[in-house]
Amino acid sequence: xxxxxxxxxxxxxxxxxxxxxxxxxxxxxxxxxxxxxxxxxxxxxxxxxxxxxxxxxxxxxxxxxxxxxxxxxxxxxxxxxxxxxxxxxxxxxxxxxxxxxxxxxxxxxxxxxxxxxxxxxxxxxxxxxxxxxxxxxxxxxxxxxxxxxxxxxxxxxxxxxxxxxxxxxxxxxxxxxxxxxxxxxxxxxxxxxxxxxxxxxxxxxxxxxxxxxxxxxxxxxxxxxxxxxxxxxxxxxxxxxxxxxxxxxxxxxxxxxxxxxxxxxxxxxxxxxxxxxxxxxxxxxxxxxxxxxxxxxxxxxxxxxxxxxxxxxxxxxxxxxxxxxxxxxxxxxxxxxxxxxxxxxxxxxxxxxxxxxxxxxxxxxxxxxxxxxxxxxxxxxxxxxxxxxxxxxxxxxxxxxxxxxxxxxxxxxxxxxxxxxxxxxxxxxxxxxxxxxxxxxxxxxxxxxxxxxxxxxxxxxxxxxxxxxxxxxxxxxxxxxxxxxxxxxxxxxxxxxxxxxxxxxxxxxxxxxxxxxxxxxxxxxxxxxxxxxxxxxxxxxxxxxxxxxxxxxxxxxxxxxxxxxxxxxxxxxxxxxxxxxxxxxxxxxxxxxxxxxxxxxxxxxxxxxxxxxxxxxxxxxxxxxxxxxxxxxxxxxxxxxxxxxxxxxxxxxxxxxxxxxx
Amino acid sequence: xxxxxxxxxxxxxxxxxxxxxxxxxxxxxxxxxxxxxxxxxxxxxxxxxxxxxxxxxxxxxxxxxxxxxxxxxxxxxxxxxxxxxxxxxxxxxxxxxxxxxxxxxxxxxxxxxxxxxxxxxxxxxxxxxxxxxxxxxxxxxxxxxxxxxxxxxxxxxxxxxxxxxxxxxxxxxxxxxxxxxxxxxxxxxxxxxxx
Numbered sequence: 013x014x015x016x017x018x019x020x021x022x023x024x025x026x027x028x029x030x031x032x033x034x035x036x037x038x039x040x041x042x043x044x045x046x047x048x049x050x051x052x053x054x055x056x057x058x059x060x061x062x063x064x065x066x067x068x069x070x071x072x073x074x075x076x077x078x079x080x081x082x083x084x085x086x087x088x089x090x091x092x093x094x095x096x097x098x099x100x101x102x103x104x105x106x107x108x109x110x111x112x113x114x115x116x117x118x119x120x121x122x123x124x125x126x127x128x129x130x131x132x133x134x135x136x137x138x139x140x141x142x143x144x145x146x147x148x149x150x151x152x153x154x155x156x157x158x159x160x161x162x163x164x165x166x167x168x169x170x171x172x173x174x175x176x177x178x179x180x181x182x183x184x185x186x187x188x189x190x191x192x193x194x195x196x197x198x199x200x201x202x203x204x205x206x207x208x209x210x211x212x213x214x215x216x217x218x219x220x221x222x223x224x225x226x227x228x229x230x231x232x233x234x235x236x237x238x239x240x241x242x243x244x245x246x247x248x249x250x251x252x253x254x255x256x257x258x259x260x261x262x263x264x265x266x267x268x269x270x271x272x273x274x275x276x277x278x279x280x281x282x283x284x285x286x287x288x289x290x291x292x293x294x295x296x297x298x299x300x301x302x303x304x305x306x307x308x309x310x311x312x313x314x315x316x317x318x319x320x321x322x323x324x325x326x327x328x329x330x331x332x333x334x335x336x337x338x339x340x341x342x343x344x345x346x347x348x349x350x351x352x353x354x355x356x357x358x359x360x361x362x363x364x365x366x367x368x369x370x371x372x373x374x375x376x377x378x379x380x381x382x383x384x385x386x387x388x389x390x391x392x393x394x395x396x397x398x399x400x401x402x403x404x405x406x407x408x409x410x411x412x413x414x415x416x417x418x419x420x421x422x423x424x425x426x427x428x429x430x431x432x433x434x435x436x437x438x439x440x441x442x443x444x445x446x447x448x449x450x451x452x453x454x455x456x457x458x459x460x461x462x463x464x465x466x467x468x469x470x471x472x473x474x475x476x477x478x479x480x481x482x483x484x485x486x487x488x489x490x491x492x493x494x495x496x497x498x499x500x501x502x503x504x505x506x507x508x509x510x511x512x513x514x515x516x517x518x519x520x521x522x523x524x525x526x527x528x529x530x531x532x533x534x535x536x537x538x539x540x541x542x543x544x545x546x547x548x549x550x551x552x553x554x555x556x557x558x559x560x561x562x563x564x565x566x567x568x569x570x571x572x573x574x575x576x577x578x579x580x581x582x583x584x585x586x587x588x589x590x591x592x593x594x595x596x597x598x599x600x601x602x603x604x605x606x607x608x609x610x611x612x613x614x615x616x617x618x619x620x621x622x623x624x625x626x627x628x629x630x631x632x633x634x635x636x637x638x639x640x641x642x643x644x645x646x647x648x649x650x651x652x653x654x655x656x657x658x659x660x661x662x663x664x665x666x667x668x669x670x671x672x673x674x
Numbered sequence: 675x676x677x678x679x680x681x682x683x684x685x686x687x688x689x690x691x692x693x694x695x696x697x698x699x700x701x702x703x704x705x706x707x708x709x710x711x712x713x714x715x716x717x718x719x720x721x722x723x724x725x726x727x728x729x730x731x732x733x734x735x736x737x738x739x740x741x742x743x744x745x746x747x748x749x750x751x752x753x754x755x756x757x758x759x760x761x762x763x764x765x766x767x768x769x770x771x772x773x774x775x776x777x778x779x780x781x782x783x784x785x786x787x788x789x790x791x792x793x794x795x796x797x798x799x800x801x802x803x804x805x806x807x808x809x810x811x812x813x814x815x816x817x818x819x820x821x822x823x824x825x826x827x828x829x830x831x832x833x834x835x836x837x838x839x840x841x842x843x844x845x846x847x848x849x850x851x852x853x854x855x856x857x858x859x860x861x862x863x864x865x866x867x868x869x
Contacts, residue, residue, distance in 0.1 A: 019763040637773045638758045644833040648840030649762045
């Protein structure tokens with residue numbers, strides 16, 4: 013008997029990308045904190061050397077101001093899920109300035125990774141050298157050499173974690189931050205006890221600039237005569253305390269639902285953590301560490317605190333070990349933040365056609381943009397090897413990238429207030445309505461402060477200005493050449509890169525589904541994904557997995573063979589699917605099947621994955637009733653005896669929907 | 675009044691979603707054997723054209739069930755046939771009337787489908803197979819034609835019925851009933867399958 017021709021799914025492909033992995037606000041905050049909170053280990057010393065014992069007041073001011081900068085990033089992120097300085101500046105001021113701002117930022121990221129890991133190595137070397145005699149080991153480690161090896165090892169470790177994916181690297185960051193929080197509670201507890209028993213002295217407000225801290229203004233009397241100038245110079249020397257803040261915008265894309273709420277939570281955690289740790293450490297250090305001992309601990313105030321809090325000597329030694337170990341961990345964690353942040357920034361540029369498409373290739377196993385991560389890590393390792401453990405020059409220089417990327421970002425957010433008036437879910441407070449225009453007072457104030465500090469830093473931080481301008485110009489040239497090289501390669505709108513995993517049957521898709529409940533959302537039109545947005549909005553992400561089905565129709569029964577790549581239409585659809593998922597902060601399993609009938613494909617796939625609900629968008633060609641009828645027929649034709657009930661939901665563009673339970 | 679802190683100012687609207695409208699749903703359905711009788715089952719050989727068979731089944735159904743003039747029913751069934759296919763790859767064809775799109779609560783007027791009280795169905799078994807102009811590669815072996823009340827509150831039942839019929843006439847049952855010699859034998863086979 014001749015075989016009856018059938019409607020069927022011929023080929024099944026599951027699409028994967030690390031872009032569909034989302035993390036909690038705790039993890040997002042931890043990634044940012046690894047950089048921002050690690051400055052507590054060195055910012056106090058740098059600021060005291062530059063402006064004298066009044067430094068804690070300026071660190072207090074900078075850390076308070078970090079709340080405003082976090083708010084700035086929140087507004088930017090509420091406009092662009094894939095945001096950050098590149099996107100924001102490009103939208104507001106165009107591609108060239110966006111490349112300039114990213115050049116400065118990349119300089120910051122590359123140097124942050126290098127300096128943090130080398131500093132961590134130096135702390136460890138110091139600790140080991142002081143422990144060896146107690147253990148009767150006659151070794152002396154060269155801090156420079158040891159820190160170089162340690163830094164390379166730390167960078168390679170986080171390189172591997174980032175190749176595996178953000179979930180993996182954020183897990184490590186979270187552990188580091190918990191350890192830091194524990195250490196902070198213990199040290200600050202001892203500090204409070206010491207202040208209660210020995211008394212507390214508030215630091216002076218008198219500024220005392222060193223020759224180096226005034227840079228090209230050192231011959232001038234202006235900083236002493238003009239109070240505001242002096243304050244700005246002092247603030248400029250404490251600004252490093254905000255290093256890593258851009259990463260908040262980069263991890264926003266990866267943040268799980270409810271996205272904006274989680275962004276706010278992460279920002280509050282980052283602010284409170286940094287404020288409490290960095291400010292308290294600096295104030296206690298000035299009060300508790302004796303003046304004569306200060307030079308010894310100026311590069312490591314927390315160690316100084318550990319050794320001078322009121323406690324038995326052996327407790328002081330234990331505290332110091334804890335401070336160094338945790339410090340080494342958080343400083344190496346800053347390497348992770350730098351990799352995550354710079355990978356995000358480079359991704360935004362590559363999506364925009366600035367970087368060659370080659371960089372966007374996904375790791376075949378982990379789905380991460382491994383070539384970009386390799387590039388950043390290679391630059392960090394090269395910096396470590398070149399600096400040979402001497403972090404002074406680079407430490408001085410890297411503030412340049414931070415402050416100028418912030419200035420560009422602030423200017424752009426202000427401009428966007430007038431250029432793009434809608435689409436924000438959150439805005440920086442203090443807006444005054446004048447006629448039909450909202451005047452962003454709060455935003456403008458942030459921009460003015462940042463610009464003033466940036467300009468002052470140009471004059472006072474010689475090394476930062478010279479090296480920063482040189483490195484940033486280098487990066488800019490690189491981006492410019494890459495963009496030129498990339499031009500004419502037929503790049504249009506951004507298309508998401510995905511890995512394809514061919515499966516034998518639709519049932520095999522279950523291997524990719526972890527949650528107990530499943531909803532199948534059928535997609536077709538890249539500009540008609542309103543039903544997916546609705547499904548994502550209503551989804552309980554903890555218990556339910558959305559399987560997004562795209563059915564490629566092929567007539568004639570000779571079709572088959574593995575699908576090796578996506579066509580332009582499929583790429584477009586799945587790009588929009590990924591965008592919808594990341595906007596909602598909820599993961600989906602994208603699935604593509606080759607079939608000769610879309611309704612059979614939907615019913616067969618939904619039954620195979622055990623979907624309790626099937627969601628479709630209304631079609632311009634077929635009315636909703638006919639869609640539901642055809643689904644009911646194919647569902648019945650394919651259903652097995654023990655088939656669980658299913659709900660069909662057809663969602664119209666306006667939001668109205670028709671639901672049928674079968 | 676200045677905008678509330680942290681919220682977008684009035685000229686910067688945040689995205690809002692429209693609340694959904696939902697239809698009622700039922701999970702109960704009608705047994706196929708309970709609405710068929712021997713006089714509503716025909717064994718067709720040789721097979722006519724699909725359109726001809728539909729016409730004869732609608733006329734027969736109207737006559738046997740006292741539904742009156744078959745013309746409005748025929749018009750509706752043909753209207754539906756012009757839309758997305760009613761034939762399944764099992765060889766089952768399911769011609770039926772579509773749901774008329776009316777404003778909610780709008781009177782149905784004198785439409786005979788809207789005043790139907792229940793589902794009325796007729797079955798044709800085509801042992802030699804019949805070509806479907808819309809699904810050229812699928813020969814129709816069984817045509818199950820039905821008319822259901824064209825009222826929005828009945829639509830969930832209509833969908834359930836479609837699922838039930840499609841689920842009942844699986845290839846094994848179709849293979850059995852095309853071998854049946856009489857309408858009574860066809861009906862008996864269906865009854866057994868529904869048990």
